[in-house]
Amino acid sequence: MNTGCAVHPEITAPAGSFDAAVKAFEAGAESVYFGLKRFSARSQAKNFSHDDFRRLSDLAGKLQKKIYLAVNTLVKETELEEAYSEITFCRSFGINAVIIQDIGLADLIHAKYPDLPLHASTQTVCSDTSALIHLKKAGFCRAVLPRESTVRTIIETDKAIPDMELEVFIHGALCYSVSGLCLASGLLIGRSGNRGECAQLCRNYYTDEDSGITNFPLSCRDLFTGDRIQQLAAAGVKSLKIEGRMKSPEYVFHTVRYYRELLDRGFSNRPEAHKSYFHNLRLCFAREFTGGFLSGQEADILQTDFPGHTGIILGNCLKTAGNNFTVKTNTGLAVRDGILFFRASGEPVMQSVRKLEIGCRPVYEAADGTECRVFADQLPAPGDKIFLISRRALDLAETNPLSLPMAKIKIRIKAAAVILPDQAENLSVTLSAAWQDEKIHRKMLCRAEPSRKDDFTIKLKSLLQESGSSLFTPEQIEISKNYFYDQAWFVLPAELKKLKNEFYKKLDLLFTFIPKLPGPQIVSAEKNPSVRFSALLGKRSALGALLPGSVFFPFWLADLPAETFYRSCGACSAYVLPLAPFYETGRYIKSLLSLLDENPGKDFLIGLNSFSHLEIVPQLAHRHNLHYFTDFFLYTANSFSMEYMKKNIPQLSAVFYWPEGSSRDFDMLASGCQAGVPLLKCDPAFSPPLFIS
Incomplete structure (x- = not known):
């Protein structure tokens, strides 16, 4: 056990609800990541309504915490304006960064708001330094690394790109596939993980046709790094991320609390403290744990017998009698706690403790190491292992968000007061302010009387500080006075209140004038000779190689012979080499250079399937017989993504559409595309890999 970390990265906790965010801050998280109702x-x-987000922003500001907006899905063409508007809204009230998957949306936001930090979602598959170099150029300042990253690669990455912040998952659920490269849910049942709708098919049970065995062959254990966070801190990791926006506020609180204690104090010479914190963490939600891939060794990832929460072992059933069973507890147990056991068939039985007895005496709670009788609706068999899966003592009071104030947009207000001599309405008061290049003015003419007390501007300033339900609040109020007579003036408070209310109402209308979505920067491709090679791509189904065992693999690996990838169509011919995602880019570049040297008169059409591959383009820019297409794993779903590819790949021949998208969405994007590089859709008969793992 360690004694705490000398270097402290921030703990970034999941906030699937307002209450979870509050609990994360209370437990010691420096930051939370959250989502709105969409994207x-x-x-x-x-997730968060606009009002709850504003409350979170206000709370985080007061506590000096950070909040990261997750817009970590693909965005369709018809949704771009809404996604842009949502980010604009949140930026106005205060966020510390946006976590983004869609490269087109990222390009748009970085161009419009260069001061807003962008974090590359783990869905972008930042698998090596090449990908991070490219994303850094695209405007990202932090990358959430894949869960498959090792400590060694993290250290190498930090040294190679020291100005790119690294964020690493330290706890929570693992996907069977590399994040961002799973198409199973989207293609099989129409619920795309790239749209936040994953049906978790990897948690289902399946029957092996050969053996007849039914289990959960794709279900992964939960990641638990524990003491390894010291290695991550030393490796230069900026943020330690906890998974779990679908989990309870109690899970968030006790998981953050465990890692907070581990970072700050460690558990050296404190075994009882470690046991308490660890048990609380596991009781809120935990499958079997794995250390994941951090060590670089083959990890024991799968838990094929049961895909759900198992908490901690309470003990074994010693005997049963009537409506109760006897167990000697390995931890405390109380009435209404949740327990779990498995029948001989493997069926899980989850229930609450109705009653406890020690001897023949009813008790509310049994201490660790106590033999007690447990009364429950269903009984295990003698010898069955009993799990404790919830403890009512860990329940936390829910936070009422309505009790907290909402963040407001801070603005600078100017007030100009002018006395107009010899007029019935002898006072002119003008209020003015500006926000996002929009300026508003509100003018009032009224009757002012000489005053022996304070000037009315003191009352006006006080009223302006009270912005009520407005979205705005004054950061600074400047008042200028131009009086014909050098004396104080009195104005009826009702007149001043009316002016203030009308001014703030007019300010709030500015939100109806949030800038419209700017069009993408159009890159002309009319004279691009590479476009002619798109004829070789067809509908993607024939591209790839037949591996031993008659397995068709839709990519080219660096050690596969290039001859089988040669294609011709009319007068056009080339080696068509679709690169595999999550494969070492350096090996590809080395193999491509060899092939180019061996075939100086041939053309090559390279399929790019990751942001790492996009760095091949500038490195081999001097090779004029290299042409490119963006393949289906680069997920082009909107016009901004398409123009981004055209901008970064001069010799681009074609762009494949996101494979989970509908024909209707494809047609809408294709109809709006500028002339030049064609947008292609994979053949419905094409079967891409459902998982990349």
């Missing part, structure tokens, strides 16, 4: 990779979480 979040956890669409089934409670």
Whole structure:
């Protein structure tokens, strides 16, 4: 056990609800990541309304915490304006960064708001330094690394790109596939993980046709790094991220609390403290744990017998009698706690403790190491292992968000007061302010009387500080006075209140004038000779190689012979080499250079399937017989993504559309595309890999 970390990265906690965010801050997290009702990779979480987001922003500001908006899904062409508007809204009230998957949306936001930090979602598959170099150029300042990253690669990455912040998952659920490269849910049942709708098919049970065995062959254990966070801190990791926006506020609180204690104090010579914190963490939600891939060794990832929460082992059933069973507890147990056991068939039985007895005496709670009788609706068999899966003592009071104030947009207000001599309405008061290049003015003419007390501007300033339900609040109020007579003036308070209310009402109308979505920067491709090679691509189904065992693999690996990838169509011919995602880019570049040297008169059409591959383009820019197409794993779903590819790949021949998208969405994007590089859709008969793992 360690004694705490000398270097402290921030703990970034999941906030699937307002209550979870509050609990994360209370437990010691420096930051939380959250989503609005749309464009979040956890669409089934409670997520945040606009009002609750404003409350979170206000709370985070007061506590000096950070909040990261997750817009970590692909965005369709018809949704771009809404996604842009949502980010604009949140930026106005205060966020510390946006977590983005869609490269087109990222390009748009970086161009419009260069001061807003962008974090590359783990869905972007930042698998090596090449990908991070490219994303850094695209405007990202932090990358959430894949869960498959090792400590060694993290250290190498930090040294290679020291100005790119690294964020690493330290706890929570693992996907069977590399994040961002799973198409199973989207292609099989129409619920795309890239749209926040994953049906978690990897948690289902399946029957092996050969053996007849039914289990959960794709279900992964939960990641638990524990003491390894010291290695991550030393490796230069900026943020330690906890998964779990679909989980309870109690899970968030106790998981953050465990890692907070581990970072700050460690558990050296404190075994009882470690046991308490660790048990609380596991009781809120935990499958079997794995250390994941951090060590670089083959990890024990799968838990094929049961895909759900198992908490901690309470003990074994010693005997049963009537409506109760006897167990000697390995931890405390109380009435209404949740327990789990498995029948001989493997069926899980989850229930609450109705009653406890020690001897023949009813008790509310049994201490660790106590033999007690547990009364429950269903009984295990003698010898069955009993799990404790919830403890009512860990329940936390829910935070009422309505009790907290909402963040407001701070503006600078100017007030100009002018006395107009010899007029019935002898006072002119003008209020003015500006926000996002929009300026507003509100003018009032009224009757003012000489005053022996304070000038009315003191009352006006006090009233302006009270912005009520307005979205705006004054950061500074400047008042200028131009009086014909050098004396104080009195104005009826009702007149001043009316002016203030009308001014703030007019300010709030500015939100109806949020700038419209700017068009993408159009890159002309009319004279691009590479476009002619798109004829070799067809509908993608024939591209790839037949591996031993008659398995068709839709990519080219660096050690596969290039001859089988040669294609011709009319007068056009080339080696068509679709690169595999999550494959070492350096090996590809080395193999491509060899092939180019061996075939100086041949053309090559390279399929790019990751942001790492996009760095091949500038490195081999001097090779004029290299042409490119963006393949289906680069997920082009909107015009901004398409123009981004055209901008970064001069010799681009074609762009494949996002494979989970509908024909209607494809047609809408294709009809609006500028002339030049064609947009292609994969053949419905094409079967891409459902998982890349």
